[in-house]
Amino acid sequence: MTHAQERSRPYGSSDELAARFRSTRSLSEALVEPLSDADATIQSMEDASPAKWHLAHTTWFWETFLLRESVADYRLFDERWPFVHNSYYETEGERIARFSRGMLSRPSLDEVVAYRAHVNEAMEDLIDDSRHADLIALGIAHEQQHQELLLTDIKHALHQNPLGPAMWERVESASGETRPADGWYGHPGGIARVGHQESGFAFDNEGPAHRVLLEPFALSQRLVTNGEWDEFMADGGYERATLWLSDGWAWIKDNAVTAPLYWREGEQFTHSGWQERDPHAPVTHISYFEADAFASWAGHRLPTEFEWEAIARGQEGEDAAHDPTAGNQLDHAAPPLPTGEGSLFGDCWQFTRSGYLPYPRFQPAAGAVGEYNGKFMSGQFVLKGASCATARGHSRASYRNFFYPHQRWQFTGLRLAKDV
Template identity: 50%
Template sequence: MTLASSALQAEALVLRFRRIRSRSLALCAPLSPEDMLVQSMPDASPAKWHLAHTTWFFERFVLERDAVYRPLHPEWHYLFNSYYQSVGPMHARPRRGVLSRPTVQQIRGYREHVDDAVGERLMGGVDPTTLAIIELGLEHEQQHQELLLTDIKHALACNPLLPAYAPKAAPVAASAPVPLTFIEGREGVVESGHDGNGFSFDNESPRHRTLLQPHALANRLVTNAEYAAFVHDGGYREPSLWLSEGWDTVCREQWQRPLYWQEDLASEFTLAGVQAIDPEAPVSHVSYFEADAFARWAGSRLPTEAEWESAASTLPVQGNLLDTHALHPRAAEPQGGLLQMYGDVWEWTASPYISYPGFRPLAGSLGEYNGKFMCGQWVLRGGSCATPREHIRASYRNFFPPHARWQFMGIRLGQDR
């Protein structure tokens, strides 16, 4: 590689770095400083914390690789570390909302300082390991962009005024409902996991062989209308449909409908405030327990993650993702084949979040990123309307505990054949 081409590559990476970092700030533009402090539940984080933590990541794991660098505010390491125990202690996650200081303005200054320092480091030339960590940091930032949106949605939904985050996106021309059909999937031995082209998280590897039994996947996601039928049929009152822990959760939390549906079952809270439910749009904000119970009620099951990946790997990454600016699931368009595999809602699978055969976490502190959460969680696939398009791929493994539902989580049915 010539010096000129190397400089161009560095410049391109700096531009990508600043573009992704700027999007986080843009997502906060509709928020007031008061909005950015709210933490509505232990699983969520304040918007200002997301801005600071993603910056801490670059300072701690990129800039501090250079022994000459001195952190801007060393005491902030304690505030904005998330779960990297090997790096040092951290402020308790459920109490992030009490951090009125540093201020939003100070955190913005922190981001500018770190962004400038990383840009200078890139233009001065960095080793392959540092480049890989910067790439990981950008993917990490995109994860937090989605979390920022879903966390603020939960916070605003807890406000009795039910305020909107942003105006409703321009409506898409209505089309005829797409009938639910099932499409045969591949069977036999298939390759699963990341193929080595481009970025991936460590939990997507190694690529390995998986045996698929005869099966079929639904051509589209489960709609609000279909889920409403489950609700009206007493789905939340019939214990035989639920896993034992799921039924305990339904009774304890008094669940009667998806998270943001209103009592009239005709409207729901969205990032644009309360809106009429589109019966043909995918149902969203349902837990694994709800997805599993619905599938059982519908005489089907949830797909395994290998079945989902086998089907998705043949399709282009396109759909209602963050880049459409809809910020809400949309009805499927009448086309052939598998629809809505990417975007709209993350799709619960029947697969527990465990390691692939031969899995090895990243070396050092970054090895805490994914591997240590492989217990008591379930895999979701496909991204959502809050996922950046360049962030998602067929092998991407998201994971959450089975009771979680504040993310854009939905359902695609599978069947045995």
């Protein structure tokens, strides 16, 4: 391998890539250790999936796109399972309906763990082969996304239980210890280059890099807090139609929305059960509609994705290329909890006012993996940053998360912007 090839590898050396593969696979299984088979089977809504389905689907990914294609004598662990563990890859054929994943009492959680062990062993013959480096990096990032989904999906499922069950023991919030200043990051505007520009891994929707024109603006140095959201609610924020987009007003009326998800009087539901709500912690589990209404109430607005990225590039430290999201994100099995330390990365995904659309000259990858991002570029909004449930090193300034405007079961929040 030449030095140029070595530098272009998504995680550096083959040893680093192999280590990231193994640690990612291990973390997924550590996350479900507190769960019973019943916990891991339930599906609380169509947007969510059972925990054991996430474990199996991320294993199906490796089996389908690497082992099946690259190992001549590889045999599927179970020839029936691709039908139930495919997600949305039309080119991979028929699959179980998404809303029916919670009906899969079989395979059991133990059987899924055995499936993972089978695939992990087979992958050992591939993870040191530079020919597969790009696809392995994609698979790692894919599994990291599902680790976050696993956490947010099981939180939603446990919240449905009137007993308020805890997945982990309670962890005290540290938000009061490191409360950020009430300042703004100013930007003079001008031509900015956005999109992925480094040599490491990125999803296809982060490119191609291109130029945009920014008007002068400022971005808040901190996230909106629970205490500020209480003020919004006390001032009739959910009752004043003039603050809301038309679709948002219809949504809160149709769904009787009067507060962020997981809120009740003075408390919020967490992976550690019901806890007293910290007024200094960032508000989370809000929709785009709610974020936009709050920004209107506060006399400001949501940033565009390019404004956020322009500021974030200036906030990345010297080791950003190695781990741009070093902070309080997921790196071990523990309850994710926003702290409000002020970083642009790590507490919650931040809504922008930008629609999720392709960049100029965007082309999806060839083959089935081309269905990964491009097919969803319709009707959704871009979120930037990372959340307390995001794996370390997963996000970066150019990263584009995306959700529909009504969705709020993820750790979603907001950072205000203003024109200057």
